[in-house]
Amino acid sequence: MTAVTGAAGALAYETCPTYADLVDRVRTGGLGPDLATQRITVAFTTRQAVRHDGRGIGYRNEVLSLRLAEAVGSCAVEPGTLPDSALDDCVGADVARLLEHPLLPVRVAALDAYLMHVTPHSPESGARPCPLPAGSSLEKSRARADAVAELIDLPPGATVLVIGVVNSLLEALRARGLQYVPCDLKGGVTEWGEPVVTDALAAAGRCEALLVSGMTLGNGTFEPLRRHAQQHGKQLVMFAQTGSAVLPRFLGHGVSAVCAEPYPFFWLDGGAGVVHRYRGPHGNSCQGGHI
Incomplete structure:
Protein backbone atom coordinates (compact mmCIF):
# COMPACT_ATOMS: atom_id res chain seq x y z
CA MET A 1 0.00 0.00 0.00
CA THR A 119 -13.76 8.72 -1.21
CA PRO A 120 -15.72 10.93 -3.62
CA HIS A 121 -13.86 12.98 -6.20
CA SER A 122 -12.77 16.16 -4.43
CA PRO A 123 -9.72 18.43 -4.06
CA GLU A 124 -9.19 16.88 -0.61
CA SER A 125 -8.70 13.53 -2.35
CA GLY A 126 -6.30 15.01 -4.88
CA ALA A 127 -8.81 15.49 -7.73
CA ARG A 128 -8.63 18.62 -9.84
CA PRO A 129 -12.05 19.51 -11.33
CA CYS A 130 -12.02 20.38 -15.01
CA PRO A 131 -15.24 22.00 -16.27
CA LEU A 132 -16.78 20.92 -19.55
CA PRO A 133 -18.77 23.67 -21.29
CA ALA A 134 -22.30 23.21 -22.56
CA GLY A 135 -22.56 22.38 -26.23
CA SER A 136 -23.46 19.87 -28.90
CA SER A 137 -22.53 16.21 -28.53
CA LEU A 138 -19.44 16.74 -30.67
CA GLU A 139 -18.39 19.90 -28.83
CA LYS A 140 -18.64 18.16 -25.47
CA SER A 141 -16.81 15.10 -26.82
CA ARG A 142 -13.95 17.31 -27.99
CA ALA A 143 -13.83 19.20 -24.68
CA ARG A 144 -13.60 15.92 -22.77
CA ALA A 145 -10.91 14.71 -25.18
CA ASP A 146 -8.82 17.85 -24.58
CA ALA A 147 -9.09 17.32 -20.81
CA VAL A 148 -7.80 13.76 -21.24
CA ALA A 149 -5.04 14.51 -23.75
CA GLU A 150 -3.59 17.26 -21.54
CA LEU A 151 -2.59 14.54 -19.05
CA ILE A 152 -0.09 13.05 -21.51
CA ASP A 153 3.39 14.51 -21.10
CA LEU A 154 5.24 13.61 -24.30
CA PRO A 155 7.04 15.67 -26.96
CA PRO A 156 5.61 16.00 -30.48
CA GLY A 157 6.37 12.98 -32.61
CA ALA A 158 6.01 10.45 -29.77
CA THR A 159 3.58 7.56 -30.20
CA VAL A 160 0.62 6.77 -27.93
CA LEU A 161 -1.28 3.49 -27.83
CA VAL A 162 -4.97 4.41 -27.57
CA ILE A 163 -7.01 1.52 -26.15
CA GLY A 164 -10.73 2.12 -26.58
CA VAL A 165 -10.97 4.15 -29.76
CA VAL A 166 -12.63 7.56 -29.36
CA ASN A 167 -12.24 9.65 -32.50
CA SER A 168 -12.21 12.94 -30.57
CA LEU A 169 -9.25 11.66 -28.53
CA LEU A 170 -7.37 10.83 -31.71
CA GLU A 171 -8.05 14.37 -32.97
CA ALA A 172 -6.75 15.82 -29.70
CA LEU A 173 -3.54 13.80 -29.94
CA ARG A 174 -2.95 14.89 -33.53
CA ALA A 175 -3.45 18.53 -32.49
CA ARG A 176 -0.56 18.05 -30.03
CA GLY A 177 1.71 16.58 -32.69
CA LEU A 178 1.51 13.06 -31.27
CA GLN A 179 1.39 9.84 -33.26
CA TYR A 180 -0.98 7.09 -32.15
CA VAL A 181 -1.87 3.45 -32.61
CA PRO A 182 -5.65 2.93 -32.24
CA CYS A 183 -6.58 -0.32 -30.49
CA ASP A 184 -9.93 -1.91 -29.71
CA LEU A 185 -11.09 -5.49 -29.26
CA LYS A 186 -13.68 -4.95 -32.01
CA GLY A 187 -11.05 -3.92 -34.58
CA GLY A 188 -12.27 -2.02 -37.63
CA VAL A 189 -11.10 1.41 -38.75
CA THR A 190 -11.16 4.92 -37.32
CA GLU A 191 -13.16 7.83 -38.71
CA TRP A 192 -10.20 8.51 -41.03
CA GLY A 193 -9.81 4.95 -42.29
CA GLU A 194 -6.88 4.04 -40.05
CA PRO A 195 -6.76 0.33 -39.10
CA VAL A 196 -7.59 -0.46 -35.49
CA VAL A 197 -5.37 -3.15 -33.98
CA THR A 198 -6.84 -5.71 -31.58
CA ASP A 199 -3.77 -6.94 -29.64
CA ALA A 200 -2.87 -4.20 -27.16
CA LEU A 201 0.22 -5.78 -25.65
CA ALA A 202 1.66 -6.61 -29.06
CA ALA A 203 1.34 -2.95 -30.05
CA ALA A 204 2.47 -1.51 -26.70
CA GLY A 205 6.13 -2.22 -27.33
CA ARG A 206 6.32 0.39 -30.12
CA CYS A 207 4.56 3.12 -28.12
CA GLU A 208 5.98 5.56 -25.56
CA ALA A 209 2.73 5.89 -23.58
CA LEU A 210 -0.65 4.23 -23.15
CA LEU A 211 -3.99 6.06 -23.16
CA VAL A 212 -6.54 3.55 -21.93
CA SER A 213 -10.30 3.38 -21.39
CA GLY A 214 -11.65 2.35 -18.02
CA MET A 215 -13.60 -0.32 -19.93
CA THR A 216 -10.49 -2.46 -19.57
CA LEU A 217 -11.49 -3.01 -15.94
CA GLY A 218 -14.79 -4.52 -17.05
CA ASN A 219 -13.32 -6.86 -19.65
CA GLY A 220 -10.36 -8.02 -17.55
CA THR A 221 -7.56 -6.48 -19.65
CA PHE A 222 -6.48 -3.69 -17.28
CA GLU A 223 -3.90 -5.55 -15.18
CA PRO A 224 -1.61 -6.66 -18.06
CA LEU A 225 -1.56 -3.08 -19.33
CA ARG A 226 -0.79 -1.69 -15.87
CA ARG A 227 2.06 -4.19 -15.47
CA HIS A 228 3.48 -3.31 -18.89
CA ALA A 229 3.52 0.40 -18.08
CA GLN A 230 5.06 -0.21 -14.67
CA GLN A 231 7.74 -2.60 -15.92
CA HIS A 232 8.76 -0.38 -18.84
CA GLY A 233 8.43 3.00 -17.11
CA LYS A 234 5.76 4.25 -19.51
CA GLN A 235 3.00 6.73 -18.84
CA LEU A 236 -0.40 5.09 -18.46
CA VAL A 237 -3.22 7.62 -18.59
CA MET A 238 -6.74 6.33 -17.92
CA PHE A 239 -9.97 7.97 -19.13
CA ALA A 240 -12.60 6.50 -16.87
CA GLN A 241 -16.34 6.43 -16.95
CA THR A 242 -15.99 2.81 -15.88
CA GLY A 243 -14.32 2.67 -12.48
CA SER A 244 -13.76 6.40 -12.05
CA ALA A 245 -13.29 5.92 -8.30
CA VAL A 246 -11.33 2.68 -8.72
CA LEU A 247 -8.56 3.72 -11.07
CA PRO A 248 -7.07 6.56 -8.97
CA ARG A 249 -6.22 3.83 -6.46
CA PHE A 250 -3.43 2.65 -8.81
CA LEU A 251 -1.64 5.99 -9.15
CA GLY A 252 2.05 5.39 -8.54
CA HIS A 253 1.61 1.68 -9.32
CA GLY A 254 1.76 1.85 -13.10
CA VAL A 255 -1.02 4.42 -13.58
CA SER A 256 0.38 7.93 -14.02
CA ALA A 257 -2.84 9.96 -14.41
CA VAL A 258 -6.62 9.53 -14.49
CA CYS A 259 -9.40 11.59 -16.03
CA ALA A 260 -12.33 10.41 -13.88
CA GLU A 261 -15.85 10.92 -15.17
CA PRO A 262 -18.53 9.58 -12.86
CA TYR A 263 -22.19 9.33 -13.83
CA PRO A 264 -23.84 11.37 -15.37
CA PHE A 265 -21.53 11.23 -18.39
CA PHE A 266 -20.85 14.05 -20.83
CA TRP A 267 -22.96 12.46 -23.57
CA LEU A 268 -26.19 12.45 -21.57
CA ASP A 269 -27.13 16.11 -22.02
CA GLY A 270 -25.96 19.36 -23.57
CA GLY A 271 -25.40 21.25 -20.33
CA ALA A 272 -22.17 22.07 -18.58
CA GLY A 273 -20.36 19.23 -16.81
CA VAL A 274 -17.14 18.35 -15.05
CA VAL A 275 -14.44 15.71 -15.08
CA HIS A 276 -11.92 15.15 -12.30
CA ARG A 277 -8.23 14.82 -13.12
CA TYR A 278 -5.60 13.10 -11.00
CA ARG A 279 -1.85 13.00 -11.51
CA GLY A 280 0.39 10.42 -9.90
CA PRO A 281 3.34 11.03 -7.58
CA HIS A 282 6.08 9.76 -9.91
CA GLY A 283 7.19 10.09 -13.50
CA ASN A 284 7.18 12.73 -16.19
CA SER A 285 3.39 12.98 -16.25
CA CYS A 286 3.18 13.82 -12.57
CA GLN A 287 4.26 17.44 -12.44
CA GLY A 288 2.16 19.28 -9.90
CA GLY A 289 2.85 16.92 -7.04
CA HIS A 290 -0.61 15.74 -6.01
CA ILE A 291 -2.97 13.00 -7.01
Missing part, protein backbone atom coordinates in the same frame (compact mmCIF):
# COMPACT_ATOMS: atom_id res chain seq x y z
CA THR A 2 1.04 3.59 -0.60
CA ALA A 3 -0.33 6.48 1.41
CA VAL A 4 -1.68 9.28 -0.76
CA THR A 5 -2.11 12.89 0.31
CA GLY A 6 -4.57 15.39 -1.04
CA ALA A 7 -4.08 19.01 -2.02
CA ALA A 8 -4.02 20.23 1.57
CA GLY A 9 -1.51 17.56 2.67
CA ALA A 10 -4.04 15.59 4.74
CA LEU A 11 -4.12 11.82 4.31
CA ALA A 12 -6.70 11.09 1.63
CA TYR A 13 -6.48 7.34 0.99
CA GLU A 14 -4.15 4.46 0.24
CA THR A 15 -3.33 3.26 -3.25
CA CYS A 16 -2.83 -0.42 -4.08
CA PRO A 17 -0.30 -2.23 -6.27
CA THR A 18 -2.78 -4.49 -8.10
CA TYR A 19 -6.50 -4.82 -8.70
CA ALA A 20 -6.60 -8.02 -6.65
CA ASP A 21 -4.90 -6.24 -3.74
CA LEU A 22 -7.47 -3.45 -3.88
CA VAL A 23 -10.39 -5.89 -3.81
CA ASP A 24 -8.83 -7.79 -0.90
CA ARG A 25 -8.28 -4.54 0.99
CA VAL A 26 -11.94 -3.57 0.50
CA ARG A 27 -13.20 -7.02 1.49
CA THR A 28 -11.26 -6.98 4.76
CA GLY A 29 -12.68 -3.58 5.74
CA GLY A 30 -9.42 -1.71 5.31
CA LEU A 31 -10.84 1.16 3.27
CA GLY A 32 -14.23 1.88 4.79
CA PRO A 33 -17.39 0.56 6.42
CA ASP A 34 -18.40 -3.10 6.52
CA LEU A 35 -19.44 -4.19 3.03
CA ALA A 36 -22.35 -6.20 4.39
CA THR A 37 -23.94 -3.00 5.68
CA GLN A 38 -23.71 -1.18 2.33
CA ARG A 39 -26.72 -1.95 0.10
CA ILE A 40 -27.38 -0.99 -3.49
CA THR A 41 -30.70 0.86 -3.67
CA VAL A 42 -30.90 1.45 -7.43
CA ALA A 43 -29.48 -0.52 -10.35
CA PHE A 44 -29.89 0.74 -13.91
CA THR A 45 -28.40 0.62 -17.38
CA THR A 46 -27.81 3.50 -19.75
CA ARG A 47 -27.87 2.65 -23.46
CA GLN A 48 -26.75 5.13 -26.08
CA ALA A 49 -26.33 5.33 -29.84
CA VAL A 50 -24.53 8.37 -31.27
CA ARG A 51 -23.36 9.75 -34.58
CA HIS A 52 -21.99 13.26 -34.21
CA ASP A 53 -22.75 15.87 -36.88
CA GLY A 54 -20.00 15.77 -39.49
CA ARG A 55 -18.81 12.30 -38.51
CA GLY A 56 -19.22 9.29 -40.77
CA ILE A 57 -19.05 6.62 -38.07
CA GLY A 58 -21.41 6.12 -35.14
CA TYR A 59 -21.19 3.86 -32.14
CA ARG A 60 -23.16 2.48 -29.22
CA ASN A 61 -22.53 2.40 -25.47
CA GLU A 62 -24.12 0.47 -22.64
CA VAL A 63 -23.26 1.08 -18.99
CA LEU A 64 -24.33 -0.66 -15.79
CA SER A 65 -24.65 1.76 -12.85
CA LEU A 66 -25.30 1.04 -9.17
CA ARG A 67 -26.47 3.57 -6.58
CA LEU A 68 -25.01 3.34 -3.06
CA ALA A 69 -26.25 6.16 -0.81
CA GLU A 70 -25.18 9.37 -2.64
CA ALA A 71 -22.67 7.57 -4.89
CA VAL A 72 -23.07 5.95 -8.31
CA GLY A 73 -20.59 3.38 -9.56
CA SER A 74 -20.46 2.34 -13.20
CA CYS A 75 -19.03 -0.24 -15.57
CA ALA A 76 -19.43 -0.21 -19.35
CA VAL A 77 -20.32 -3.45 -21.11
CA GLU A 78 -20.50 -4.53 -24.72
CA PRO A 79 -24.00 -3.55 -25.89
CA GLY A 80 -26.47 -6.40 -25.53
CA THR A 81 -24.27 -8.65 -23.40
CA LEU A 82 -25.61 -7.79 -19.94
CA PRO A 83 -28.54 -10.03 -18.96
CA ASP A 84 -31.64 -8.35 -17.53
CA SER A 85 -31.28 -10.55 -14.46
CA ALA A 86 -28.15 -8.62 -13.47
CA LEU A 87 -30.27 -5.66 -12.37
CA ASP A 88 -32.42 -7.91 -10.19
CA ASP A 89 -29.26 -9.43 -8.71
CA CYS A 90 -27.90 -6.01 -7.79
CA VAL A 91 -30.81 -4.03 -6.41
CA GLY A 92 -31.12 -4.49 -2.66
CA ALA A 93 -27.94 -6.54 -2.48
CA ASP A 94 -25.03 -5.60 -0.25
CA VAL A 95 -21.61 -4.83 -1.68
CA ALA A 96 -20.04 -7.90 -0.07
CA ARG A 97 -22.39 -10.14 -2.04
CA LEU A 98 -21.89 -8.24 -5.30
CA LEU A 99 -18.10 -8.49 -5.09
CA GLU A 100 -18.67 -12.25 -5.40
CA HIS A 101 -21.03 -11.95 -8.38
CA PRO A 102 -20.17 -14.16 -11.38
CA LEU A 103 -20.26 -11.20 -13.81
CA LEU A 104 -17.12 -9.06 -13.76
CA PRO A 105 -18.97 -5.82 -14.76
CA VAL A 106 -21.23 -6.23 -11.71
CA ARG A 107 -18.21 -6.65 -9.46
CA VAL A 108 -16.51 -3.60 -10.97
CA ALA A 109 -19.61 -1.39 -10.70
CA ALA A 110 -20.11 -2.45 -7.06
CA LEU A 111 -16.47 -1.71 -6.21
CA ASP A 112 -16.72 1.66 -7.98
CA ALA A 113 -19.90 2.58 -6.07
CA TYR A 114 -18.32 1.62 -2.74
CA LEU A 115 -15.10 3.59 -3.36
CA MET A 116 -17.08 6.57 -4.67
CA HIS A 117 -19.06 6.49 -1.43
CA VAL A 118 -15.91 6.20 0.70
